[in-house]
Amino acid sequence: MKNDSRRSFVKKLGLGIGSTAILPTVTSFKTFSEKSRSPLGVKKLNVALCGLGRYANMLATGLMESEYCQLSGIITGTPQKALLWKEKYKIPEQNIYNYNNFDDIKNNNDIDLVYIVLPNGMHKEYTIKAAKAGKHVIVEKPMAISVLECQEMIDVCKNAGVQLAVGYRLHYEPHHIEIKRLGQKKVFGQVRLIEASLGYDLTGTPPNDWHLNKVLAGGGALMNLGIYCIQSNRYVLGEEPSSVTAQFAPITMPDLFTEVEENISWQLNFPSGAIGTSTTTSNCNVDRFFASADSGYFELAPAISYGPFKGRTSVQEFNYPVINQQAAQLDGIGKLLLEKRSLPSHISGEEGLKDIRVIEAIYKSAETENKIYISN
Ligand code: NAD
Numbered sequence: 001m002k003n004d005s006r007r008s009f010v011k012k013l014g015l016g017i018g019s020t021a022i023l024p025t026v027t028s029f030k031t032f033s034e035k036s037r038s039p040l041g042v043k044k045l046n047v048a049l050c051g052l053g054r055y056a057n058m059l060a061t062g063l064m065e066s067e068y069c070q071l072s073g074i075i076t077g078t079p080q081k082a083l084l085w086k087e088k089y090k091i092p093e094q095n096i097y098n099y100n101n102f103d104d105i106k107n108n109n110d111i112d113l114v115y116i117v118l119p120n121g122m123h124k125e126y127t128i129k130a131a132k133a134g135k136h137v138i139v140e141k142p143m144a145i146s147v148l149e150c151q152e153m154i155d156v157c158k159n160a161g162v163q164l165a166v167g168y169r170l171h172y173e174p175h176h177i178e179i180k181r182l183g184q185k186k187v188f189g190q191v192r193l194i195e196a197s198l199g200y201d202l203t204g205t206p207p208n209d210w211h212l213n214k215v216l217a218g219g220g221a222l223m224n225l226g227i228y229c230i231q232s233n234r235y236v237l238g239e240e241p242s243s244v245t246a247q248f249a250p251i252t253m254p255d256l257f258t259e260v261e262e263n264i265s266w267q268l269n270f271p272s273g274a275i276g277t278s279t280t281t282s283n284c285n286v287d288r289f290f291a292s293a294d295s296g297y298f299e300l301a302p303a304i305s306y307g308p309f310k311g312r313t314s315v316q317e318f319n320y321p322v323i324n325q326q327a328a329q330l331d332g333i334g335k336l337l338l339e340k341r342s343l344p345s346h347i348s349g350e351e352g353l354k355d356i357r358v359i360e361a362i363y364k365s366a367e368t369e370n371k372i373y374i375s376n
Contacts, residue, residue: 038068038338045334048073048095048111048135050102050126051118052081055140058306059115060089062326068334073111075102075126102126106133113337115167116140119216120223124149131160136337140167142227143352145218147360150353163343165333166352168231171344172328174320175300175309176232179291182298182313183236189294191237191274196229196289198304199263199281205256212256220260222359226280228304230358232289233268233276235346240376241268241276241358246365252283266362 038044047069049056063071073095074085082096095110105111114130116123116139124144130137137157143166144150157164170176183191199221202211210216217223234240246266251257262283268276279286289303289311296314303309306325311318336343345351358374365372 036070038334040068040335040338042338044068044070045337046070046072046110046112047330047334048075048097048105048114050075050114050116050130051122052076052078052085053117056115056117059117059326059330060085062324062328062330065324065327066330066334068338069113069330073097073105073108075099075105075114102129103133105130105135111135113138117167119210119213120145120218121210121213121216124153127153127164128156131157131162131164134160134162136163136165138165138167138333139352141352142218142223142356142359143349144356145223147353147357150349150356154349154353157349163337164349165343165347166349167329168347168351169325169329170228170231170304171235171346172332173307173309173323173325175303175307175311175318176235178318178320179232179289179298179300179311180235183291183293184238186293188296188298188314190272191291191293193274193292194233194236194276194290195278196232196276196303197279197281197286198225198228199279199284199286200225201285202256202282203253207256212258212260214259217260219359219363220257220262220264221280221282222261222264222362226264226266226278226362227355227359229276229278229280229289230268230355230362232304233270233278234354234358236291237270237272237274237276239270239272239274240354241361241374242271242376243269243371243373244358244361244365245371246362247369248366249279249281257282261366264362264366266365268358 036044045068049059060071063069071089074091075097076082077099085091086096097105113136116126118126120142123139127137127139244266248261249263251262263281265279287303287305288301290299298313300309300311308322361372361374
């Protein structure tokens with residue numbers, strides 16, 4: 001009973017660990033063949049999805065709703081998926097690639113941007129391949145599994161003259177735009193304390209799932225979920241943490257967590273004196289954000305997963321619409337690229353690297369049981 005409800009919660013969150021990749025249940029949408037135009041009057045930005053797993057399905061739904069982008073190509077190692085997606089989205093045969101012929105994408109003018117939705121440990125390789133093929137890149141979070149990898153990705157994209165973004169969807173979500181404003185504009189004065197935690201109960205996950213594999217995932221809950229807590233701390237405060245102390249908690253599912261951490265908690269210290277305290281875990285469900293400032297507070301719960309988000313400040317409830325977060329993110333990025341403008345710094349590779357720098361410091365602190373100072 002408990003495990004059933006746990007599994008359904010995970011499914012509801014869209015993480016779907018252990019489930020088979022399915023096609024989105026979209027009933028009507030504009031397909032690639034319609035070559036629809038963006039509100040700018042020019043053809044939409046042509047996006048190819050690389051890796052057709054669970055989150056790629058959500059992005060495909062977002063692309064169907066996007067005003068500025070369209071799904072024009074796919075990269076997959078599974079011929080059966082290629083066939084299903086080709087039929088479902090009317091993707092031309094010449095825009096379908098696998099991991100062996102990926103580099104040929106450089107000759108394809110029908111693809112402007114490659115969206116990397118592969119396991120974390122593969123982000124660097126495929127970002128670099130896409131950049132060298134002359135395509136703009138969006139890479140999912142975490143940007144990569146080390147600062148060194150992130151820097152290499154940034155450098156290659158710069159040298160190739162393509163733009164690089166990290167798939168930080170929450171920068172396009174109204175509740176998060178508001179908490180960022182409340183924090184950075186000091187609407188309730190200086191934020192002193194943030195508590196942000198994210199966890200999914202992964203009971204029942206198959207032991208061969210890549211999230212449990214150190215090479216493919218780069219780490220456990222911190223890499224996959226905790227990164228959102230770090231992001232929200234940083235964008236609400238508008239500051240970089242100067243030091244961290246962190247602790248691993250005991251493993252409760254020893255059969256699953258042989259390579260990556262199941263739980264980790266940490267405290268970030270910021271130059272303003274603000275403290276950010278977080279836990280990320282794979283053994284229970286938690287999704288909340290709370291900020292206490294000099295003259296009030298603001299909070300979200302659910303806060304980070306796919307929502308619908310709910311929140312309030314110390315004086316009023318939030319009343320923002322539920323949006324398709326992926327469509328909003330793709331529209332924000334697509335519009336700027338069609339206008340040949342630079343993407344904003346808050347979704348840049350440099351931003352992705354900053355989160356990984358904090359993650360590396362958190363791991364180092366937990367491993368050494370020491371406070372770690374972070375140089376920015
Ligand atoms: P998934 O396991 O559902 O999909 C991964 C895809 O990669 C699959 O299609 C799989 O076939 C393919 N793949 C290719 N080589 C592989 C290999 N060696 N091992 C395993 N899979 C391989 O995973 P997902 O949940 O879609 O996550 C993909 C990426 O998207 C991750 O980086 C994850 O952090 C990110 N993500 C982001 C969000 C978000 O809200 N922004 C949500 C979920 C996942």
